[in-house]
Amino acid sequence: MSAPATTPTREYLKPPVTEVGVIGWLHANLFNSWFNSILTIVMLLVLWQLVPPFFSWAFIDSVWNSPAEACRDIDGACWSVIPQNISFIVFGFFPDGQQWRPGIAMLLLIALVIYSKDRKHWKKSLGVYWLVGLIVMGTLMYGGVFGMPVVETDQWSGLPLTFMLALFGMVAAYPLGVMLALGRRSKMPAIKTLCVIYIEMIRGVPLISLLFMSSVMFPLFLPEGVTIDKVLRAQVAIIMFTAAYIAEVVRGGLQAMPRGQFEAADSLGLNYNQTMRLIILPQALKIVIPPSLGILLSAFKDTSLVVIIALYDVLKTTKVTLSNPKWTGYSTEAYIALAIFYFICCYAMSSYSRKLEKALHTGR
Amino acid sequence: MKKETSTTTDAELLPSAVPFWRDPEKRAIIFQIVALLLVACVSYYLFTNTQANLDRQSIATGFGFLDKEAGFEIGESVIDYSAADTYAKALLVGALNTVKVSFIGIVLTIILGTFIGISRLSTNWLVAKLAGGYIELMQNIPVLLQLFFWYAIFYESFPSPRQALNPFTGVFLCNRGLIFAVPAANPAYAGMGWAFLAALAIGWGLNRWGRQRQARTGQIFPAVRVTIALVIVLPLLVWLGYGAPTAMNMPELQGFNFKGGLTVTPEFSALLLGLVFYTAAFVAEIVRAGIQSVGRGQVEAAMSIGLYPGQVLHLVILPQALRVIIPPMTSQMLNLTKNSSLAIAIGFADFVAVTNTTINQTGQAIEGVALIMLIYLFFSLSTSLFMNWYNKKMALVER
Numbered sequence: 189m190s191a192p193a194t195t196p197t198r199e200y201l202k203p204p205v206t207e208v209g210v211i212g213w214l215h216a217n218l219f220n221s222w223f224n225s226i227l228t229i230v231m232l233l234v235l236w237q238l239v240p241p242f243f244s245w246a247f248i249d250s251v252w253n254s255p256a257e258a259c260r261d262i263d264g265a266c267w268s269v270i271p272q273n274i275s276f277i278v279f280g281f282f283p284d285g286q287q288w289r290p291g292i293a294m295l296l297l298i299a300l301v302i303y304s305k306d307r308k309h310w311k312k313s314l315g316v317y318w319l320v321g322l323i324v325m326g327t328l329m330y331g332g333v334f335g336m337p338v339v340e341t342d343q344w345s346g347l348p349l350t351f352m353l354a355l356f357g358m359v360a361a362y363p364l365g366v367m368l369a370l371g372r373r374s375k376m377p378a379i380k381t382l383c384v385i386y387i388e389m390i391r392g393v394p395l396i397s398l399l400f401m402s403s404v405m406f407p408l409f410l411p412e413g414v415t416i417d418k419v420l421r422a423q424v425a426i427i428m429f430t431a432a433y434i435a436e437v438v439r440g441g442l443q444a445m446p447r448g449q450f451e452a453a454d455s456l457g458l459n460y461n462q463t464m465r466l467i468i469l470p471q472a473l474k475i476v477i478p479p480s481l482g483i484l485l486s487a488f489k490d491t492s493l494v495v496i497i498a499l500y501d502v503l504k505t506t507k508v509t510l511s512n513p514k515w516t517g518y519s520t521e522a523y524i525a526l527a528i529f530y531f532i533c534c535y536a537m538s539s540y541s542r543k544l545e546k547a548l549h550t551g552r
Numbered sequence: 553m554k555k556e557t558s559t560t561t562d563a564e565l566l567p568s569a570v571p572f573w574r575d576p577e578k579r580a581i582i583f584q585i586v587a588l589l590l591v592a593c594v595s596y597y598l599f600t601n602t603q604a605n606l607d608r609q610s611i612a613t614g615f616g617f618l619d620k621e622a623g624f625e626i627g628e629s630v631i632d633y634s635a636a637d638t639y640a641k642a643l644l645v646g647a648l649n650t651v652k653v654s655f656i657g658i659v660l661t662i663i664l665g666t667f668i669g670i671s672r673l674s675t676n677w678l679v680a681k682l683a684g685g686y687i688e689l690m691q692n693i694p695v696l697l698q699l700f701f702w703y704a705i706f707y708e709s710f711p712s713p714r715q716a717l718n719p720f721t722g723v724f725l726c727n728r729g730l731i732f733a734v735p736a737a738n739p740a741y742a743g744m745g746w747a748f749l750a751a752l753a754i755g756w757g758l759n760r761w762g763r764q765r766q767a768r769t770g771q772i773f774p775a776v777r778v779t780i781a782l783v784i785v786l787p788l789l790v791w792l793g794y795g796a797p798t799a800m801n802m803p804e805l806q807g808f809n810f811k812g813g814l815t816v817t818p819e820f821s822a823l824l825l826g827l828v829f830y831t832a833a834f835v836a837e838i839v840r841a842g843i844q845s846v847g848r849g850q851v852e853a854a855m856s857i858g859l860y861p862g863q864v865l866h867l868v869i870l871p872q873a874l875r876v877i878i879p880p881m882t883s884q885m886l887n888l889t890k891n892s893s894l895a896i897a898i899g900f901a902d903f904v905a906v907t908n909t910t911i912n913q914t915g916q917a918i919e920g921v922a923l924i925m926l927i928y929l930f931f932s933l934s935t936s937l938f939m940n941w942y943n944k945k946m947a948l949v950e951r
Binding site: 220228232376382389392393397400401407409489493519526535 | 584677708897920925
């Protein structure tokens with residue numbers, strides 16, 4: 189028998205060069221129609237106009253760590269404004285020589301955050317670690333023990349203040365938000381009305397108005413002789429504000445619970461507290477983890493608003509630096525640097541929240 | 553005795569057998585009474601404290617201060633205002649400024665956000681990535697920082713009025729803002745405005761009539777094209793009728809500043825840019841999600857019954873996408889309105905800024921904060937009422 193019957197002699201045609209490799213990719217993604225081709229070319233032209241000048245301003249003609257005088261006679265960016273003032277921008281009015289304390293507190297916080305990222309660590313012990321961590325951070329900041337001098341809260345400023353306002357805002361607001369959400373779903377008309385009024389009123393007004401309330405109106409509420417520190421009052425305003433938003437998120441989670449869960453709990457003879465604590469909330473709160481992270485993200489961004497009631501968060505310390513005549517005129521650089529910092533924090537949070545959403549979405 | 557108790561039925565026994573703290577209905581009433589009492593007590597406590605504090609500082613409560621002379625100038629205003637006017641008028645100026653920046657901001661945000669949201673879905677890799685980068689960047693930087701950034705660009709990077717940039721005749725860009733020539737006042741322009749409104753009204757009527765006729769006879773009337781033509785032609789006719797006035801009000805440099813023309817202040821521009829760029833990123837994500845929510849089958853079905861691409865978009869994709877888009881869009885529009893209160897940080901005289909000045913001058917903190925809350929609640933509620941109405945109009949009509 190002849191061999192050709194079993195060995196194929198068909199010729200394989202290679203795919204056309206316009207379909208594979210770099211050219212194929214370009215063809216498929218950038219030049220797949222006349223309209224897209226024009227769009228690509230226009231875009232490239234615009235980028236060519238913008239990117240090289242920005243690049244040379246930011247990296248080539250720039251100075252990175254020089255005294256203010258050296259910035260006067262260059263065309264590029266004066267990034268020196270950040271490193272030359274870094275200790276004030278980060279720690280604000282925290283006394284010199286004591287700044288290692290907020291430094292360690294922040295490192296501790298970052299370590300805790302990184303530890304909590306792994307879902308394998310989501311156990312009861314994690315809550316304990318956080319509690320201990322928060323107490324240690326608070327002690328480090330306030331002092332008064334182990335020979336650390338007391339630093340009053342009005343000297344807390346810069347980055348630690350930003351982190352504190354956001355973190356405590358979230359931690360303290362969460363239980364309040366859950367209670368408000370349960371109240372809003374309650375069958376008792378008076379409680380439901382109170383919760384609805386609170387939630388809708390807070391969500392209807394800007395955070396600024398609450399911060400104003402805390403700074404100008406709240407002192408009037410207190411009996412004579414009692415004063416509450418400004419930072420704490422702002423913290424309370426942020427907590428009240430965040431709680432209303434958390435309540436709405438949690439309500440979404442509660443509404444997503446199938447009726448069968450409530451009925452099953454009833455048929456087991458559980459009372460309201462047991463039903464909520466053992467059956468409903470564990471499931472509902474799991475659903476709302478990603479949107480809650482979204483709230484933490486906006487709480488973190490919103491802490492910058494305390495600038496307006498003259499608290500020295502990291503944005504305000506940057507502004508104070510810029511009002512120093514030596515460094516006036518370099519706002520663009522300082523704000524870009526600050527924007528990069530906020531971007532890194534927020535982007536990490538939002539991409540983590542998206543990943544979590546995917547992981548927790550087990551499909552029902 | 554024993555016999556008697558056994559004859560009483562369960563129904564009679566039950567109410568007394570269950571103590572009131574185990575009866576859910578009675579317990580609910582007690583809970584509510586306790587909650588209300590608690591709220592009342594706290595309110596009473598705060599109220600008496602406040603009363604005592606106000607008495608001690610001898611601040612008169614009430615809104616009487618509104619009739620007094622304000623005595624401060626406001627940088628920019630939609631209506632005539634001077635320092636001699638009352639606080640009430642100053643607050644009105646602030647409220648109108650808030651409305652102005654929110655309204656222009658909302659319109660621009662919807663346009664920019666839709667544009668970026670569609671770009672995000674482009675088949676062009678470069679365009680899609682750039683849109684995605686924009687969205688990530690803007691969403692993750694606090695809006696207040698963005699406002700400061702734009703404001704710094706205005707007052708630090710732009711030259712003084714004497715060295716103002718002059719890209720086109722009649723347009724100047726300097727650290728006092730954007731100044732451009734506007735047509736000089738002429739009765740013709742009022743007439744053109746009315747003609748424009750008339751054209752819109754006629755267009756609306758034509759559209760209605762065209763639809764009814766299409767339902768009756770099947771003939772299509774090109775209402776949109778006719779309306780566009782009307783909107784252009786009618787005002788043009790009025791303009792020609794008045795003898796085609798072309799006089800312009802040109803800005804001129806006098807001393808240290810420009811006179812004439814229309815000025816967009818740096819504060820307003822920075823606020824508008826910051827709010828629009830920030831909110832547009834969120835709107836873009838909403839628009840993208842809305843478009844993606846329309847199934848591919850819908851588009852294919854529409855194409856297979858022979859609709860043009862424009863019709864596919866107008867009749868099939870948009871009505872379905874809008875249903876998904878409108879509710880989150882409403883909350884973004886409200887966010888923009890609420891964020892416009894950040895104006896105070898860059899010195900734009902919006903309602904919060906004016907109220908803050910008023911509080912500082914009169915000490916009427918409670919009234920001031922209450923006014924801020926009331927006006928924003930009013931904005932929020934009216935926007936959500938309108939959007940709810942629109943949402944209902946667009947909602948799926950199910951059998």
